[in-house]
Amino acid sequence: MLLKKFVPALALGIAAVLAGPVHAEKLSVAATPVPHAELLEHVKPILAKEGVELDIKVFTDYVQPNQQVADGHIDVNFFQHQPYLDSFNKEHGTKLVTVGLVHVEPFGAYSTKIKNIADLKEGALVALPNDPSNGARALLLLQKEGLLKLKDPSNILATSRDVVENPKKLKFRELEAATLPRVLPDVDLALINTNYALEAGLNPLKDALFIEGADSPYANIIVTTPAKKDDPAVKKLVQALNSADTREFIKTQYKGAIVPAF
Structure with missing residues (x-):
């Protein structure tokens, strides 16, 4: 009787050892406080359920978020629009790339x-x-x-x-x-x-x-390096920020002050 109880328990233990501990993948994101960091805080619990631990780094300028990503200190940033990124890449010799559109902030x-x-x-x-x-x-x-x-x-x-x-x-x-x-x-x-x-x-x-009207071409983007653009964690971040849940959050929280671009 004791042996019958021991064998299934042993099997479960071996399976757990073989599977190894479950670790969330960390993803660092540079963002300006409002609304970017707020949007990231909104999707943080969703990403945690998908195995991505979001580490939000808040900046108050428009230079360091790009420089930190270009230098490999931070994985992704979320604060700018495409014309700004194009100008930054040209001026600083960086090759940062866009992986998703999130919202427009009418100027x-x-x-x-x-x-x-x-x-x-x-x-x-x-x-x-x-x-x-x-x-x-x-x-x-x-x-x-x-x-x-x-x-x-x-x-x-x-x-x-x-x-x-x-x-x-x-x-x-x-x-x-x-x-x-x-x-x-x-x-x-x-x-x-x-x-x-x-x-x-x-x-x-x-x-x-x-x-500006809601048709502004200056959509705010998610940016990373060419080496990380296909990273599964980055793709999960884009999906979370482009979800129906995030769209509803933008509409409810900001009441038209910013509008979804997806």
Whole structure:
């Protein structure tokens, strides 16, 4: 009788030893706080059930997340759009690649001095992001609003030097994107990335004087190195961020301030 009980138990023990311990695969992701890190926190429990332990590294700038991935210190990042990545790769000689689209953050214009863009005075000081892709994005939005005209109306890397018509004689100040919400009291208008607007407590739908439409081509992307683009853990991350559950979370949590791009 004792032998009958011992044999099945022994078999189970051997099977467990042969199978070995179950370890979750770690995946580090660099992200800016809002909404990127929040979206990653949302999918973290889902990925844990699929054997992926998500390690979220929060950054407040637009350079280190790419540099850390390029240098192999972090596996993936989630904070930028394709024009910014293209510009970064060209400027820094990196070869980072996109593995998925997640959401669009409609870019907006904000002011603490006026309530309507029609009230923007001649010679007004306008703050723009100082990185090439977002600076051009700001100028394209100003052009769409009829405030200026660019030499090439579709140039996604335009600078203030490409402005050929400026009827209000606007003056431009190019600043680090993260600082733009803080300089609002010192300028007449600031063009601010939605992630930084949200962090500063601004509601893009209510507080922006004008804003990009949901058809913006600047979808935020998941980025990694060519060596890791086919990694199973990376693919699981993309699937989780592109799931119906995440789509519903975006709609409920951000109420149109950001919109799904999948």
